[in-house]
Amino acid sequence: MLDRRLVSNFDWTFIAAVLALMAAGLTAVYSATYSMDGGRHGLFVRQGYWFIAGFAVMLGAVMFDYRRLARWGYVFYGIAVVLLIAVMAVGRSGMGAQRWLPLGPLSFQPSEVAKLALILMLAKFFSEDGVTNGHTLRQLARPLALVMVPVLLVVKQPDLGTGLMMLFIFCGMVVVAGIRVKSFLTLAVTGLLAAPLAWSVFWGHLKDYQKKRILVFLSPDSDPSGAGYHVIQSKIAIGSGALTGKGYLNGTQSQLSFLPERHTDFIFSVVSEEWGFVGSLLLLLLFLFIILWGIETANKAKDRFGAMVAVGIVSMLVFHVVINVGMTLGIMPVVGVPLPLVSYGGTSAMTTLLALGLLFNVNMRRFHLFY
Amino acid sequence: MWYHNSVHGGGEGTADIKRRLWIIVAFVVVSFSALVLRLWYLQVVRGKYYRELSESNRIREVDIRPPRGILYDRNGVIIAANTPSYSVIFTPEDAKDSPGTVEKLGAILGMTTGDIEARIKSERNRNPYKPIRVKENASFEEVSEVEARKDDLPGVIVQVELRRYYPYGEFASHLLGYIGKVTPEQLEKEEYKGLPPDFLIGQYGIERTFDRYIRGEPGKRGVEVDAMGRQVRVIYNTEPAAGQDMVLTLDYKAQKAAEDAMGDQPGAIVAIEPRTGEVLAMTSRPGFDPNIFPLGLTPAEWAYLTQDEGKPLNNRALQGQFPPGSTFKLAMALAGLETGKFASVNGVFCSGGWFFGNRVFHCWKREGHGTVALHKAVVESCDIYFYKLGDLMGIDNIHKYSTYLGLGKQTGVGIREKDGLIPSTEWKQRVRHDKWYPGETLSCAIGQGYISTTPIQLARMVATIANGGTLYQPSVVREIRGRDGKPVASFPPVVLGEAPVKREHLQFIMDAMKGVVEEPGGTAHSAKSEHVTVGGKTGTAQVIGLGKGRGKKYQDHAWFVAVAPVEDPKIAVCVLVEHGGHGGSTSAPLAKKVIEAYLRVDEESLREKAALENITTAGGRPVLKNITGSRWKAALRNMTGIRWKSIMDEAAARKKRAAMKNVTSAAKRARMNNLSSTAKRPSLMNRTSAAKKAAMKNMTGVKARKR
Structure with missing residues (x-):
């Protein structure tokens, strides 16, 4: 449990940054859902409850020594895979995908939790495989195979965004765990050569709307009222915010519903429209601070497992932010990736806060001696 | 620090991991920079463009x-x-x-x-x-x-x-x-x-x-x-x-009388104020209801308006060119007097026909008029007299004096009209490339042949005779007012010219016109009014090329031009009833109705006037007796006179402003209420209390002056 020495290691600026991000998120959700359910602010209130619960979970994730989790790495992974299979069997559908598991009056997305399980599993794997001078392809085969199981299950839902996110987290962790330059080049070259083949197979398995999204990303004006609508309206929303924004709750693109998915995937556009370049920049800086703080945590971690957990969580945050914001800015394809702690969504909020708790846990125990 | 292994590092080293963290840092820096640059581009560089897009979105x-x-x-x-x-x-x-x-x-x-x-x-x-x-x-x-x-x-x-x-x-x-x-x-x-x-x-x-x-x-x-x-x-x-x-020159009562008098007969009525050239009434039949146009015409309506043989869209008062028939004898009389040729013709014996050239020219009265002088020739419309006068003067004199009276060319009223035609030898040569034959003069002398005029030209001809020879450009608008009710532009009478003719000659014609209505042999007794001396001239224009008595369609056009009161002319009227037969019987009564209405001596006006007599004054304030509702309104409308008019104008302007305010606020309210309530229609005819008050004031004034 927590002793005084640990408390003295608390980094209050990080807590403040997380709270600031949560406040920004709630503010954004309030605006994005302002004109939605007849002014009852149901989603906003619900997100508030999720945040309270999530913050408790985050504090809970600080209480114990993270090293104890290493033992459970594969177990978490196993549970996640089982849950993903369960989703396929009994999951609830929404927005054209089967992503949710009913949980009493609530429902949650196992794919979100699976990301975290994957991080713990990979952290355990890379911290114990004893390879410090770069992995060979052969050495990476096993973890890749382990990663592909949940990835395929998630893509099958279909949730392309989360699937890609898992692969990106894997890549991030592999890069830090080390990969031989030769292996990397081989992988890159074969990847490039195999791409057309893989593409045709991959393309064939995509749903129509997924194909459309990719095509539209390549040329958004080809279908301005259909699939390109999201991106165009998002760019209009962000651009029209200009330097200082239109003012809180005054975003015409947001409040008049021109912006689709505005409380989830496109919430950054709402913020940008109403707060302008200044507000958007502040939000990005907040993310940047937390991310750099996470990297510093990895740098100071006392053991390989802690460092790899931190790297995994940082990768998760970085890719979520870059892909989500890039998508709203029209420089990334439209894949359903939430902006952590800002997009509406209970499971995502819980997972993110849990991850940040773990990060904090690693950071806090960086000076702690092993007994 | 980065490359320094923790002292508490334990069994497993973390150095290799920490050595590779720069890759993550580099990735974060590059990707975040890309996001910020893109944000800057969209929001700051192209912010204005996207702001416009978002505005046109919403x-x-x-x-x-x-x-x-x-x-x-x-x-x-x-x-x-x-x-x-x-x-x-x-x-x-x-x-x-x-x-x-x-x-x-x-x-x-x-x-x-x-x-x-x-x-x-x-x-x-x-x-x-x-x-x-x-x-x-x-x-x-x-x-x-x-x-x-x-x-x-x-x-x-x-x-x-x-x-x-x-x-x-x-x-x-x-x-x-x-x-x-x-x-x-x-x-x-x-x-x-x-x-x-x-x-x-x-x-x-x-x-x-x-x-x-x-x-x-x-x-x-x-x-x-x-x-x-x-x-x-x-x-x-x-x-x-x-x-x-805009304040038009129209007089509601005169116009109403013209509309009612015309009924469904094809034709036109024009009334002109002789001393200003202002058009007091103008109607043309068949007509149309202008309310239907902005609503979008049905195909049937459009077909009727454009293809019906009655040509409902054609304004006959301005665009109808007809031979003036005997109404032209007024111009002939003026030419005869001015050239002095009438003296040679006076005393001619009308036997009902005159052999000229190789054919007989008939008088409309086959039994003849006997001995005829100019006055009688006009009053009884003797054709023989004017044949001889025309023959003596020649077509160019006829052309000259007709032109002084404004015939044969557009009046300049400002709305599309036709010229009509007063021929001359020069015209014949220029247009027909032929010389003028004396026999053609005879047809022209009684307003047939090449001659054609529009109803407004004939109305103005009479007006010119009545006002002592001043040729006015007819006008339809008196004044344009800004939204504040103040005049922006006014249209004073435009004098086109003074006919170089002797006043007593015009007076002679006026006397003859009075005779047409009042003397025993006159052709238009039906125009005689109990209340006002009317002068006039009938005309019956032959429908060219068609025989007589073959149904309504082939009947002659019935003209009547009139002026009243003869001693102080205030209105000149021209009535045309197409295929109406004789001017005296068909058209003259219509002219009389318009005249009486304009001079407020028609039956309705007299009733209203009588009603007004019931208003007595008590203690200097007007008291109403036996007058209610519509009769009161009608009584108000009846009042004439300059002072009254200016008060009325002012009251009307005030009323209009109030009505406008009503309309806009009603419309606004309706919009606000999401159209839950019917928007108020502005009362168009309803006299407001302001007008009533003005009328009261005026009445006390009248009474005071009387006393």
Whole structure:
């Protein structure tokens, strides 16, 4: 449990940054859902409850020594895979995908939790495989195979965004765990050569709307009222915010519903429209601070497992932010990736806060001696 | 620090991991920089562009039609006004995600999908977010249903606008004209440049000639819509600027009398104030109701207006060219007097015919007029006398004096008209490349042959004789008033020339005209009035090339020109009844009705006057006896005189301003209430208390002066 020495290691600026991000998120959700359910602010209130619960979970994730989790790495992974299979069997559908598991009056997305399980599993794997001078392809085969199981299950839902996110987290962790330059080049070259083949197979398995999204990303004006609508309206929303924004709750693109998915995937556009370049920049800086703080945590971690957990969580945050914001800015394809702690969504909020708790846990125990 | 292994590092080293962290840092720095640069580009570099896009996303700009200027008669009676009406406006782009909207809207408005699409396509080079009026003058029921099903009808807006309204329908309609949508061709012209594509402009008559004054300026309403095309709120609302009001020269009573007198007979009546050239009444038959034009004509209506053989759109008063028949003898008489040739003809014996050349020229009275001098020749319309006079003077003298009286060329009234024709030897040579034959002069002498005139020319001819020889350009507008009721422009009488003729000659003709109505042998006893001395001249114009007695269609045109009172001329009238037979029996009574109405000596006016006598004064304040409602109103209208008129004008202007205010505020209210209540119609005829008060004041004044 927590002793005084640990408390003295608390980094209050990080807590403040997380709270600031949560406040920004709630503010954004309030605006994005302002004109939605007849002014009852149901989603906003619900997100508030999720945040309270999530913050408790985050504090809970600080209480114990993270090293104890290493033992459970594969177990978490196993549970996640089982849950993903369960989703396929009994999951609830929404927005054209089967992503949710009913949980009493609530429902949650196992794919979100699976990301975290994957991080713990990979952290355990890379911290114990004893390879410090770069992995060979052969050495990476096993973890890749382990990663592909949940990835395929998630893509099958279909949730392309989360699937890609898992692969990106894997890549991030592999890069830090080390990969031989030769292996990397081989992988890159074969990847490039195999791409057309893989593409045709991959393309064939995509749903129509997924194909459309990719095509539209390549040329958004080809279908301005259909699939390109999201991106165009998002760019209009962000651009029209200009330097200082239109003012809180005054975003015409947001409040008049021109912006689709505005409380989830496109919430950054709402913020940008109403707060302008200044507000958007502040939000990005907040993310940047937390991310750099996470990297510093990895740098100071006392053991390989802690460092790899931190790297995994940082990768998760970085890719979520870059892909989500890039998508709203029209420089990334439209894949359903939430902006952590800002997009509406209970499971995502819980997972993110849990991850940040773990990060904090690693950071806090960086000076702690092993007994 | 980065490359320094923790002292507490334990069994496993973390150095290799920490050595590779720069890759993550580099990735974060690069990708975040990319995001910030992109943000900067979208928000700061192109912020203005995207702001405009977001505005056009949410704002639908609808133009609001301005109320056209109100047209008053010379005494302040409103003869063209505006009335609130509902326009249903649709932005197709807002409904593109809701298929079936056009069908649903069509079902409510009683239109087919094709009708609505035709409306949408009718505007060229349309901005995709430009709302289109799909139905004007929608009924209250239709509008209620549209509002009730608002959420089901994305992109549909209801707007209250003021629509042109002619309270008396087919009343001076050829003179007032009508309005219609500006055509693409008209939009190219300087006069109409910059108007909204479905703007209504005057397309005929006064509405067209004076359009630039009465048009007004459209307002603009910015309506915010959401992504579903549903109206959220009004963002800005520039009220349209009402057009300027005009006081016409028309006299409501005279015009009404002309309309009633004409009935359904084809023909025309024109009345002119001889001392100013102001047109007091102008009607043409068959006519039309100008109210139907801005609503969009049905194919049947359009076919009737353009293809009916009666040519309802043709203003016969200005564009009908007919031989003047015996009314031309007035001009002949003037020429005879001026040239002195009448002296040689006086005493001629009319036996009913005259052998000239190789044929017999008949008098209309086959048994003959006996010995005839000029006065009798006019009064009894003896053809033989004028044959001989014409033969003695020659066509060029006839041309000269007719021209002094304004015949044979357009009067310059400002509305499309025709020239008519007064021939001369020069004309014959120039146009027909032939010399003039003396026999042709004889036909012309009795207003037949080559001669043709328009009704307004004949009315002005009489006016010119009556006023002592001043040829006025007929006018239809007295004054243009700004929205504050103050005059912006006035139209004083325009003198085109003074006929170089002797006054006593004109007086001679006036006496003869009086004789036509009053003397035993006169041809127009039916024009005689108990209340006023009427002078006139009948005319019966042969329908050329057609035999007689073969049905109504082949009957002669019946003319009558008149002036009254003879001793102090105040009105000159010309009546034409096509195929009406004899001028004396058919047309003269109509002229009399118009004259009596204008001079307020018709039966209705006399009744009203008698009613006014019942007003006595008690303690210096007027007291009303036995007068209620409509009789009171009628009594007020009856009052004449300069002072009265100016008070009336002022009262009318005040009343109009009040009415305007009412209309706009009613329209506003209606918009605010989401059209839950019927918008008030402005009372057009109803005299307001202000007018009543003014009338009271005036009456006490009259009484005081009498005492």
